[in-house]
Amino acid sequence: xxxxxxxxxxxxxxxxxxxxxxxxxxxxxxxxxxxxxxxxxxxxxxxxxxxxxxxxxxxxxxxxxxxxxxxxxxxxxxxxxxxxxxxxxxxxxxxxxxxxxxxxxxxxxxxxxxxxxxxxxxxxxxxxxxxxxxxxxxxxxxxxxxxxxxxxxxxxxxxxxxxxxxxxxxxxxxxxxxxxxxxxxxxxxxxxxxxxxxxxxxxxxxxxxxxxxxxxxxxxxxxxxxxxxxxxxxxxxxxxxxxxxxxxxxxxxxxxxxxxxxxxxx
Amino acid sequence: xxxxxxxxxxxxxxxxxxxxxxxxxxxxxxxxxxxxxxxxxxxxxxxxxxxxxxxxxxxxxxxxxxxxxxxxxxxxxxxxxxxxxxxxxxxxxxxxxxxxxxxxxxxxxxxxxxxxxxxxxxxxxxxxxxxxxxxxxxxxxxxxxxxxxxxxxxxxxxxxxxxxxxxxxxxxxxxxxxxxxxxxxxxxxxxxxxxxxxxxxxxxxxxxxxxxxxxxxxxxxxxxxxxxxxxxxxxxxxxxxxxxxxxxxxxxxxxxxxxxxxxxxxxxxxxxxxxxxxxxxxxxxxxxxxxxxxxxxxxxxxxxxxxxxxxxxxxxxxxxxxxxxxxxxxxxxxxxxxxxxxxxxxxxxxxxxxxxxxxxxxxxxx
Ligand SMILES: Nc1ncnc2c1ncn2[C@@H]1O[C@H](COP(=O)(O)OP(=O)(O)OP(=O)(O)O)[C@@H](O)[C@H]1O
Ligand SMILES: [Mg+2]
Numbered sequence: 001x002x003x004x005x006x007x008x009x010x011x012x013x014x015x016x017x018x019x020x021x022x023x024x025x026x027x028x029x030x031x032x033x034x035x036x037x038x039x040x041x042x043x044x045x046x047x048x049x050x051x052x053x054x055x056x057x058x059x060x061x062x063x064x065x066x067x068x069x070x071x072x073x074x075x076x077x078x079x080x081x082x083x084x085x086x087x088x089x090x091x092x093x094x095x096x097x098x099x100x101x102x103x104x105x106x107x108x109x110x111x112x113x114x115x116x117x118x119x120x121x122x123x124x125x126x127x128x129x130x131x132x133x134x135x136x137x138x139x140x141x142x143x144x145x146x147x148x149x150x151x152x153x154x155x156x157x158x159x160x161x162x163x164x165x166x167x168x169x170x171x172x173x174x175x176x177x178x179x180x181x182x183x184x185x186x187x188x189x190x191x192x193x194x195x196x197x198x199x200x201x202x203x204x205x206x207x208x209x210x211x212x213x214x215x216x217x218x219x220x221x222x223x224x225x226x227x228x229x230x231x232x233x234x235x236x237x238x239x240x241x242x243x244x245x246x247x248x249x250x251x252x253x254x255x256x257x258x259x260x261x262x263x264x265x266x
Numbered sequence: 267x268x269x270x271x272x273x274x275x276x277x278x279x280x281x282x283x284x285x286x287x288x289x290x291x292x293x294x295x296x297x298x299x300x301x302x303x304x305x306x307x308x309x310x311x312x313x314x315x316x317x318x319x320x321x322x323x324x325x326x327x328x329x330x331x332x333x334x335x336x337x338x339x340x341x342x343x344x345x346x347x348x349x350x351x352x353x354x355x356x357x358x359x360x361x362x363x364x365x366x367x368x369x370x371x372x373x374x375x376x377x378x379x380x381x382x383x384x385x386x387x388x389x390x391x392x393x394x395x396x397x398x399x400x401x402x403x404x405x406x407x408x409x410x411x412x413x414x415x416x417x418x419x420x421x422x423x424x425x426x427x428x429x430x431x432x433x434x435x436x437x438x439x440x441x442x443x444x445x446x447x448x449x450x451x452x453x454x455x456x457x458x459x460x461x462x463x464x465x466x467x468x469x470x471x472x473x474x475x476x477x478x479x480x481x482x483x484x485x486x487x488x489x490x491x492x493x494x495x496x497x498x499x500x501x502x503x504x505x506x507x508x509x510x511x512x513x514x515x516x517x518x519x520x521x522x523x524x525x526x527x528x529x530x531x532x533x534x535x536x537x538x539x540x541x542x543x544x545x546x547x548x549x550x551x552x553x554x555x556x557x558x559x560x561x562x563x564x565x566x567x568x569x570x571x572x573x574x575x576x577x578x579x580x581x582x583x584x585x586x587x588x589x590x591x592x593x594x595x596x597x598x599x600x601x602x603x604x605x606x607x608x609x610x611x612x613x614x615x616x617x618x619x620x621x622x623x624x625x626x627x628x629x630x631x632x
Contacts, residue, residue: 170325171358173345175372176423182346185371189362 032248035241042236052242062243065227069207072138072223076145077153077203083146084153084198085191089183092161093169108155110148118148119215126216136218144216145206152205153198160194193262200258204251271334272301272427272459273322273350278331278341280317280483291317293483294331299427299461300476304453306462308470309480310506315463318480319429322461323352335426346375351420352429355436357412359404365415366391366400372423390418393452410441417452427459434469446473467507471495479503495554497540501630504552511558511598513551514632524624527551531596532571532620537627550630555601557626560587560612561619569619573598575612580604589618 007013034042038049056062087107091100110118126140168190172182210225217226224247228240280292291314299305307315320326322333324345332339340348351372359368369390373383391397394414399407404415413433420428430449434442450473453460464470470477471491478488479502487499498504501512515529525539527549537551563572576597577588587600598620612618 165356165358167354167356167358168360170345171352171354171360172371172375173325174323174350174352175419176346176375177371178346178375181375185375186360 028248031241032245034238035245037238037241040237042238042241052238053246055239056242056246059239061222061227062224065222065224068138068221069223069225072141072145073203073206075142076149076206077199079142079146080149080202080206081153081157081195081199084150084157084202085195087150088154088157088161088194089187092158093166108151111151115148115211119212122212123215130218138221140216140218141213141221141223144212145209148209148212149202149206153202156197156201157191157194160191160197164190196258196261200254204254207250270300271298272303273461274298274332274334275318275322276332276334278318278321278328278333280314280321280326281329290329290483292321292328295480295483295485297478297485297488299459301459302457304450304460304462304473304475306464306470306474306477307480308464308467308477308506311465313480314483315465315480316431317483319352319431319461319463322427323350323429324348349423349426350429351423351425351427352431353416353420353433355431355433357416359412359415359419361403361405363404364400365396365402365404365407368404368415369418369422371419376423386422390422393421393455394418394448410437410445413437413445414448417449421452421456421458424456425458427461430460430462432463432465434464435466449473471507479506481506497628498552498630501550501552501632504630509555509599509601511553511555513553513596514548515551516548517546517629525549525629527629531591531593532573532598533592535570535627536624537629538625539629543629543631548632550632551627552630553622553627555586555599556584556603558598558600558620558622559602560589560600561621563617563619565619569621572617572619575614575616575618578610578612578614587612587618589620 034045035052036048036050037045038051039046091103091107094100105112122140122144126144130136130140164187168186169182172186173179177185208225209223210229213223214226214229217223222230224243228243231240275295275297278292278295279290281288281290283289293314295314295318307318309315317326321328321341324340324343324347328341331341333341335348335350360371363371366387370383370387373386378386387400388397391400394417396411396414396418399411404412407415413436416433433449434445437445446469449460449462462470462473471494474491476488476490477494479486479494481502487494487503489497489499494503495507498507498510504510505512513527513529513532513535515527515535518526518528518534520526520539523539524536526534526536528534529551535551537553560575561569563569566572571591573589573591575587576590577586579586579588582604584601584603587602589598589600590596591598600620
């Protein structure tokens with residue numbers, strides 16, 4: 001009897017898998033571990049303590065940067081998700097036509113154009129606007145984040161729409177639902193998990209961004225990642241580890257919330 | 267007389283594609299569907315049944331022609347404004363709603379008061395005998411039950427016309443038979459006009475008040491099941507519905523509405539000439555297998571033609587005989603009902619005669 005081919009049974013498969021997992025997770029485990037270091041530097045481990053977490057929570061700059069990050073991510077992810085939902089509906093609920101592929105490419109452009117190019121372009125573009133308007137607030141960062149978050153929100157929403165039976169919307173229209181009501185009572189409830197996934201992804205991507213933020217931000221507009229980058233250039237203390245560990249915790253929470261909310265739905 | 271029609275389709279054309287790819291899925295179709303009628307669209311796959319139904323529902327708009335409802339052309343009206351509901355082949359039940367919410371959806375969208383919606387949902391659940399499943403999710407009920415919910419949902423807003431696109435094709439044989447009876451009962455009890463699509467001719471014959479036979483986008487014949495079966499308007503209809511023998515030839519003479527047709531395969535045979543038929547040129551005589559019988563070949567006065575018995579197939583209720591006709595090419599089919607303790611009169615290889623009444627055979631234009 002011939003055994004079915006299984007990649008899991010190939011020699012060396014397990015070894016490679018284990019090496020990959022180590023390469024991915026060992027540095028993170030070490031980072032989190034050293035966050036609990038009671039020593040003043042990362043060079044030696046002198047016992048467990050929460051002092052660096054306490055330090056991080058007392059650091060005004062860390063608090064400010066964190067709040068700013070969450071504000072930007074919250075607003076940008078929301079705006080990007082709304083735009084992405086509309087784009088996804090417009091590009092899937094239509095007969096295919098010439099130019100549709102171009103539109104996909106256009107929407108997904110931020111995934112393809114190198115981030116640094118966008119960053120430089122935005123720097124120059126916003127510099128002009130800053131001079132004209134005199135406005136220096138968070139709006140620029142929010143606008144930039146919204147723009148590059150759109151494709152991340154778009155992909156899961158579109159995937160969900162493509163898997164959704166479009167006769168359901170026809171059935172709604174057949175049962176006297178106006179286009180808005182059909183969207184409100186049929187499309188939206190069924191699309192919700194996709195929208196949520198898109199929002200979460202956009203949120204995390206925005207939270208994590210360094211390159212574009214670094215170029216676009218005005219003085220005193222550090223987000224958590226750009227603040228950390230600035231600190232690491234000077235001295236590395238376990239405080240950075242503590243902040244990173246907290247950041248990681250936040251990401252894990254976002255993912256868990258997503259799974260919990262998603263499992264309750266069809 | 268327009269008042270007695272539920273929907274009237276006037277010279278409707280639906281073209282898909284452009285330029286050299288343009289193609290008419292519905293081709294100058296005209297039908298008047300009466301109020302309170304069980305009307306069936308019957309035809310082979312791809313003949314445009316679904317397209318015609320979608321035109322009536324409003325999911326497609328006609329390229330030309332009119333769709334009249336209540337004396338008004340609704341051809342370009344969007345589906346949510348038409349008092350017409352559809353039972354989809356895939357049921358298309360809303361998976362995020364309960365059975366009751368699904369059934370109440372149409373009335374809720376029409377802005378009816380909550381109490382009225384509740385009462386009507388309860389009445390519909392009773393009508394389709396699903397009272398105890400009101401709170402279930404649609405994913406938690408069987409295929410047959412989903413079918414009933416789809417029906418109840420479409421009937422709840424009391425539409426003028428109900429459209430059903432092969433609603434039974436996903437069900438197994440037994441359930442299908444039950445649902446056929448159920449559908450007839452629902453149509454009778456609600457008094458709503460049903461337009462039913464199928465490519466199953468038996469289903470069409472047993473259920474319909476009238477049938478429209480379609481082919482390649484055209485309506486070939488609209489008639490009662492009996493008329494469609496007994497008096498097909500053309501060769502296609504005769505061939506599509508039931509089994510038929512075709513004998514082609516030329517009309518020799520006509521006496522009292524009976525044509526005497528000279529054929530190469532069966533000699534001179536007599537058949538009914540339909541009214542207002544111009545009796546000239548090449549024609550085809552069509553004859554149902556059960557309308558012919560075997561007879562003694564040596565008695566030419568009693569038989570219309572003769573041949574060689576090639577095959578006998580026993581079917582329990584009846585027996586099929588295949589007879590090779592005089593030209594050696596054409597096979598003629600006969601079906602005789604079995605009677606108790608009947609002895610086999612003929613065996614394979616015998617020379618046999620074929621007997622039929624001239625009014626059972628019909629002359630059709632080629
Ligand atoms: N949206 C469309 N674009 C192009 N051609 C179409 C479209 N819809 C249907 N057609 C074509 O129109 C013809 C009729 O299709 P239709 O679905 O009405 O057939 P049908 O009679 O319902 O067949 P079946 O019994 O297989 O369901 C087919 O040849 C089909 O390919
Ligand atoms: Mg069809």
